[in-house]
Amino acid sequence: MADPKGFLTTSRQEWPRRPVEERVQDWDEVYVPGALLPIISRQANRCMDCGIPFCHDACPLGNLIPEWNDLVSREDWRAASERLHATNNFPEFTGRLCPAPCEAGCVLAINQPAVTIKNVEAAIADRAWADGLTPPRPPDRLSGRTVAVVGSGPAGLAAAQQLTRVGHTVAVYERDDRIGGLMRYGIPAFKMEKVHLERRLGQMEAEGTKFRPGTAIGRDIGAEELRARYDAVVLAVGATAWRELPVSGRELTGIHQAMEYLPLANRVCEGDLDISPLSARGKHVVIVGGGDTGADCLGTAVREGAASVTQLDIYPQPATERTETDPWPTYPKIYRLSAAHEEARDLATAPAADADARLFAASTLRFTGDESGHVRALHLVEVDAARRPRPGTERTLPADLVLLALGFSGPDRGDGLIDQLGLALDERGVIARDAGFATNVPGVFAAGDAARGQSLIVWAIAEGRAVAAAVDRHLTGSDRLPAPIGPYDMPLRA
Template sequence: MADPKGFLTTPRQDWPRRPVEERVRDWHEVYVPGALLPIISKQADRCMDCGIPFCHDACPLGNLIPEWNDLVSREDWRAAAERLHATNNFPEFTGRLCPAPCEAGCVLAINQPAVTIKNVECAIADRAWEEGFAQPAPPDRLSGRTVAVIGSGPTGLAAAQQLTRAGHTVAVYERDDRIGGLMRYGIPAFKMEKRHLERRIEQMTAEGTKFRTSTAVGRDVDAAELRTRYDAVVIATGATAWRELPVPGRELAGIHQAMEYLPLANRVCEGDLETSPLSAAGKDVVIVGGGDTGADCLGTAVREGAASVTQLDIYPQPGTERDEEREPWPTYPKVYRVSPAHEEARDLRTAPLADTDARLFAASTLRFSGDEDGHVRWLHLVEVDEQRRPVPGTERDLPADLVLLALGFSGPDRSDGLIDQLGLDMAPSGTIARDQDFATNVPGVFAAGDAARGQSLIVWAIAEGRAVAAAVDRHLTGGPTRLPAPIGPYDRPMRV
């Protein structure tokens, strides 16, 4: 513990964001470049080095948070990077994209603002790249065994890197033309620039991992035939079957799923398109869904130049403080949070009819109506109570030229035939069934990540990738494994 009084003398200070008027004119990350390092050592000083660090339990990766906080406080960046990478393959991803359940579990958060764990993590990861601490780690020798990983999101990449470093020959199959899954085409560049992803792909390639893009297993390659070519197969395709909104008028043109809209905007940033066919420019946009994907749509629409953007959240507006009875520490509380996208919408007043920033809380969509050409023009909504029952007399109409549905995902997409070709059993939830060793009913086939767990956070996805890699290594070698398994397939976040 570098400064025993740090949590008493140093206030919390987050990574400053660029001015709204500046950042909405580009697709770069929202934070001020270089502004984190000057403040991060003092922020790490706020860590109390608790005897029982609940931040460990809140993080499924089991990150050694007090250890690398102490090392950052002392500015021992190499040792901090070693501690961080010991439990997390991709800390620059989680440092930007994870909602930080570790901070909700910080002991300091009982009665003070938590340690900026996520910022410290990001600072270590970025410094590791700058100082050359994140070198490729190829295996000393090969095992002679082969593994196919289907899907290149955080679960697939983590599993592939762990298995490659263990000496197995690994090929990652990705249906899109670039590696990264939702990190590539679902997450906007203003949340994470793709250069962070490219660096990891280069590192993994140097370690020996093979990548096969534009290859949809089940459609371009028969899944059962692929199984015969490898000693083991890991299915990490994610939960990409989106939820629908079955209300009158859904068939109107101009109503799209968020994951139809966001990839096109990302392709513009990649240079594949000059403009998105679904661009929000000049349109009245309504986003149905109050989660992170909806916020991603919000920030994207603002940057595309929408005339207005409103986000609907069916839940009531939460308070600014933790409800100690319903969500006691150290669980992750549902509180009112202002993401960078919401900050932008609030300051630019993109939603004149909204109560706060761009959001209408406790709002449920009744139906859509359109013009004579069959294009959506209005969204009709009603306020709901805590049981989601309509409140009489609260009906409202919102102008809508573009409606984006961000309602989450129900499980893996079965349209490509992968699940049926392998004959995989499914759980009642619609996810792939597996046992305590991450194994499916098909010998040698394992399932991990959102495809088997259900929609979750990136930190859980990486933990799943590391854990399934350990299970596969045991299967291939027939003995104990040296690979860590931070979670089991049935572990869940802390809840009341």
């Protein structure tokens, strides 16, 4: 701890965002380039040497947060990078995409604004790349064992990197044409530019990981054939089976799932398309669903030039501070203003909204369309805390494009992978596994959202690291890799 009074003398200061009017004109990250490093050492100095760092437990990766905060306060970037990468394979991802449950568990957050842990993490990662502190770490020798990882999201990539580094020959299979999973096509570039992903993939290739994009296991290669080729298989296929909205008018054209819409916008940024076939330009857009995916749709529609954008959230508007039902150090359900919501608020994209672009406590009743069968209106009603309609509160919103962002129910079964292997599923519809991450099929392991259910990027990376330890133990009988979590561990809850 460099300054024992740092948390008393320095106020919280976050990575500043670019002006709204500027950033909505492009797809670059929303933050001011280069504005983080000048402030981050003093921000890291706010870490208060609390003795029992609950931020460790709030983060499933077990990040050594007080240690690298102290090192950053001293501007020892090499040591800070070493401590950060000791528990997290991809801090440049989490430093941008994670909602930071670690900050909710910060002891300082009991009665003051938390340490900007997420910003410190991003600063360390970016400085490490800039200073050449993240060279490839290929194994000294190969084990002669082979592993197939199916799925290239954060769980699959973390598992692949860990297993490659201890000498196993690893191939990552991805059904999309590029590696990265939802980080590639689901996360908009304004939240994380793809250079961060490409840079890490280049490191992994230099270490020896093989990538096989454009290959759907179960369709292009039979699941049993894959199993016969490799000594172990890790399934990290995500939970991409989206939830539906079974209301009248759902069959109208112009109503799409968020994960039909977002990948096309990302393909425009990749240069594959000049304009998205589902572009929101000039359209009245309604997003059904109040989570992060809905916010990603919101920011994307704003950049595409929508005539209006409104986001519906079935939950009531949360409080601005913790309540008794959300005690420290749990992650509180409070009102948050993401970059996309800030943009929608300042640009007044939804004049009828309660706050920024959101209508809270709103439930969709039905859709109506024109004579050609295209959606033109969404009919909603206000609901109480038990989601019961409030009489006399029906409203109609103009809607030329409706995006459903209602979450995901489990892994997609369309490719036949699950059925071909005969994998058991649990009552939630995700892949069942034992305490060692193993499925009911010998040699086949499961990790990430496919087995845990829809979760955060830090949980995905932790799952990837933990399943890698389980696979290495299965192949060698030794405990060489760290396992930050077990398959049944859960986030802190009241």
